[in-house]
Amino acid sequence: MRNANPWKAAVTAGVLALAVACGSGGGGTHGGGAAEQKTVGKGEGRVDIIAWAGYAEDGSNDPKADWVHPFEKQTGCKVNTKTAGTSDEMVSLMKTGQYDTVSASGDATLRLIAAGDVAPVNTRLVPNYRDIFSGLKMRPFNSKDGKMYGIPHGRGANLLMYRTDKVSPAPDSWKAVFDGAAKYAGKVTAYDSPIYIADAALYLMKTRPALGIKDPYALDRTQLDAAVALLKKQRQQIGEYWSDYQKEVTAFKGGDSVVGTTWQVIANTAAAEKAPVKAVLPKEGATGWSDTWMVSAKAAHPNCAYKWLNWIVSPKVNAQVAEYFGEAPANAKACKETADPRHCAVYHADDESYYRRVHFWTTPVPQCLDGRRNVKCTDYAEWTRAWTEIKG
Amino acid sequence: MSATRHEPRARARGRLAALLAPPLLWLVLAYLGSLAVLLLSAFWTTDPFTSDVVHTWTTDNFRDILTTPVYRTVALRTLGIAVAVTLLDALLALPMAFFMARVAAGRLRRALLVAVLTPLWAGYLVKAYAWRVMLGEHGIVNAVLAPLGLHGPGYGTAAVVLVLAYLWLPYMILPVHAALERLPAHQLEASADLGAGTLRTLRSVVAPAVRPALLAGSVFTFSLSLGDYLTVQIVGGRTQLLGNVIASQVTLDLPLAAALSAVPVALVVCYLAAVRRAGALDSL
Numbered sequence: 001m002r003n004a005n006p007w008k009a010a011v012t013a014g015v016l017a018l019a020v021a022c023g024s025g026g027g028g029t030h031g032g033g034a035a036e037q038k039t040v041g042k043g044e045g046r047v048d049i050i051a052w053a054g055y056a057e058d059g060s061n062d063p064k065a066d067w068v069h070p071f072e073k074q075t076g077c078k079v080n081t082k083t084a085g086t087s088d089e090m091v092s093l094m095k096t097g098q099y100d101t102v103s104a105s106g107d108a109t110l111r112l113i114a115a116g117d118v119a120p121v122n123t124r125l126v127p128n129y130r131d132i133f134s135g136l137k138m139r140p141f142n143s144k145d146g147k148m149y150g151i152p153h154g155r156g157a158n159l160l161m162y163r164t165d166k167v168s169p170a171p172d173s174w175k176a177v178f179d180g181a182a183k184y185a186g187k188v189t190a191y192d193s194p195i196y197i198a199d200a201a202l203y204l205m206k207t208r209p210a211l212g213i214k215d216p217y218a219l220d221r222t223q224l225d226a227a228v229a230l231l232k233k234q235r236q237q238i239g240e241y242w243s244d245y246q247k248e249v250t251a252f253k254g255g256d257s258v259v260g261t262t263w264q265v266i267a268n269t270a271a272a273e274k275a276p277v278k279a280v281l282p283k284e285g286a287t288g289w290s291d292t293w294m295v296s297a298k299a300a301h302p303n304c305a306y307k308w309l310n311w312i313v314s315p316k317v318n319a320q321v322a323e324y325f326g327e328a329p330a331n332a333k334a335c336k337e338t339a340d341p342r343h344c345a346v347y348h349a350d351d352e353s354y355y356r357r358v359h360f361w362t363t364p365v366p367q368c369l370d371g372r373r374n375v376k377c378t379d380y381a382e383w384t385r386a387w388t389e390i391k392g
Numbered sequence: 393m394s395a396t397r398h399e400p401r402a403r404a405r406g407r408l409a410a411l412l413a414p415p416l417l418w419l420v421l422a423y424l425g426s427l428a429v430l431l432l433s434a435f436w437t438t439d440p441f442t443s444d445v446v447h448t449w450t451t452d453n454f455r456d457i458l459t460t461p462v463y464r465t466v467a468l469r470t471l472g473i474a475v476a477v478t479l480l481d482a483l484l485a486l487p488m489a490f491f492m493a494r495v496a497a498g499r500l501r502r503a504l505l506v507a508v509l510t511p512l513w514a515g516y517l518v519k520a521y522a523w524r525v526m527l528g529e530h531g532i533v534n535a536v537l538a539p540l541g542l543h544g545p546g547y548g549t550a551a552v553v554l555v556l557a558y559l560w561l562p563y564m565i566l567p568v569h570a571a572l573e574r575l576p577a578h579q580l581e582a583s584a585d586l587g588a589g590t591l592r593t594l595r596s597v598v599a600p601a602v603r604p605a606l607l608a609g610s611v612f613t614f615s616l617s618l619g620d621y622l623t624v625q626i627v628g629g630r631t632q633l634l635g636n637v638i639a640s641q642v643t644l645d646l647p648l649a650a651a652l653s654a655v656p657v658a659l660v661v662c663y664l665a666a667v668r669r670a671g672a673l674d675s676l
Contacts, residue, residue: 239630240547247626255528392632
């Protein structure tokens with residue numbers, strides 16, 4: 001250590017330089033600063049996309065699923081896709097500013113808007129926007145101050161799935177995974193994400209009206225505590241939490257899980273693999289998700305991004321993606337283009353009364369989304385901490 | 393090195409510096425530098441609305457970690473699992489390595505060495521998912537135990553210990569095997585000639601030779617277990633470890649995640665210090 005001084009100085013200098021370099025990007029730009037685009041010009045020859053698995057297929061997983069190459073041929077925009085596994089990953093990738101567009105779900109959209117990472121979308125520049133179901137336009141999770149922040153892509157509900165051979169009578173209420181969960185101790189499953197707190201809030205909204213929950217994403221401190229208490233009780237009966245859908249398919253097939261939340265696509269996959277399962281929309285309604293293609297505020301290839309937005313929700317492509325992924329398409333005309341004519345019926349695509357019972361994922365923010373002004377609501381960071389506590 | 397002896401000392405030193413500069417730069421800037429930045433960011437805070445990092449100096453994150461019971465629970469659980477994995481690996485590795493190094497000969501020894509090394513070629517996820525299938529309700533573990541009237545551990549903490557112990561076992565066997573192989577045969581013979589029985593030889597001759605290797609292997613099993621978060625996602629059922637808590641905070645609250653990741657770093661440093669005191673790092 002005698003000769004360490006010059007080294008020490010060099011190390012300190014290097015660390016400080018790194019810290020300063022890393023630190024300069026993160027100023028708190030409060031949302032809505034970026035302006036929407038006025039025209040779509042010639043393509044830049046490239047577009048960088050963040051997508052859910054299955055949303056930007058180029059035929060490499062399944063030769064029949066390819067809507068990237070036809071797009072490249074038509075527009076000359078080469079597509080670079082980054083597949084993200086979770087909403088949190090999407091948010092952090094968008095913060096790098098290296099991507100043009102993202103297929104964000106409702107638990108990420110408001111975070112992206114608030115951080116100023118995405119720009120409002122000029123829907124006039126996306127001709128196919130006309131045919132999007134009205135139930136998806138200008139919703140609290142994809143718009144702000146009367147401005148649309150993306151193009152809706154598809155939607156689905158978080159259903160209740162159960163094994164018909166193990167769970168009887170057939171459940172029609174979320175009670176099966178909350179107050180009635182002890183009957184299936186160790187075989188109950190739930191979605192592994194802080195946003196699952198909303199499922200408990202939705203159940204409390206119906207079963208404990210005294211709490212005054214109006215919107216499962218607008219919880220004040222007392223309401224959040226009640227939901228947390230319910231989820232901590234549920235944890236005793238949980239076998240495992242799931243986050244990737246293949247994991248849930250195998251759990252239901254093997255009998256490790258017999259009742260819990262699911263997506264329609266999981267129920268279909270499990271049933272196709274001969275698992276005796278059924279999925280229902282319980283009487284309390286359900287939470288759900290709706291994805292929106294958003295454009296980065298720092299997009300390097302905005303023209304190609306707009307071309308992609310219009311392409312991915314065009315009737316034919318929207319139908320292809322919806323069928324491949326297993327969701328309700330956003331474009332009303334897509335229902336005529338699906339290979340399986342029953343697809344839209346199975347996913348209730350044009351059934352607005354069905355989706356009125358679905359509370360789409362929204363990022364919880366301090367300003368209560370249900371319009372209350374006299375209290376402060378809990379934000380997503382608090383939900384995340386609560387989720388850690390629930391899992392123990 | 394003999395060629396350099398005739399060159400002027402300055403030139404030789406210049407060459408040596410040029411040779412060492414890139415790895416040292418890498419070590420200091422990229423490796424230690426990034427760790428330092430991580431630890432530095434643990435003293436910052438986050439804008440709750442945009443989840444952007446705000447550069448205000450605060451120790452709140454560390455206070456949060458120390459005062460929130462759930463972090464303590466998770467940290468202790470993680471530590472317990474890492475210790476259990478290390479003990480289990482040591483128990484499995486000792487007889488295995490002894491047999492390979494001192495008993496088996498020729499083809500059998502080579503075959504065993506290959507058997508220990510082969511799993512390292514398969515991907516981590518492949519192995520973890522294979523265990524997920526085996527430990528399932530209708531998996532092979534339950535099928536084998538059923539005739540005995542037993543039930544497998546299912547998914548949970550026990551499964552995590554089991555799978556991690558499986559994953560890291562080669563890192564324990566290899567150093568122990570190397571140490572036992574280096575042990576000269578005439579030392580054992582001398583011990584016998586001096587009248588020591590098997591137990592006495594094991595205690596006074598073999599154990600001191602193996603101890604540093606065992607500790608070196610335990611550094612791998614312990615620190616790898618401490619940082620793991622995928623195995624617990626695959627076979628952990630409803631449990632979470634430090635890695636999972638850090639991962640869940642990374643995008644939303646980087647400073648808190650950084651502060652949390654200081655916990656396993658501190659644990660590993662303590663462990664290394666203890667191991668160093670025991671003399672296991674002298675031969676590295």
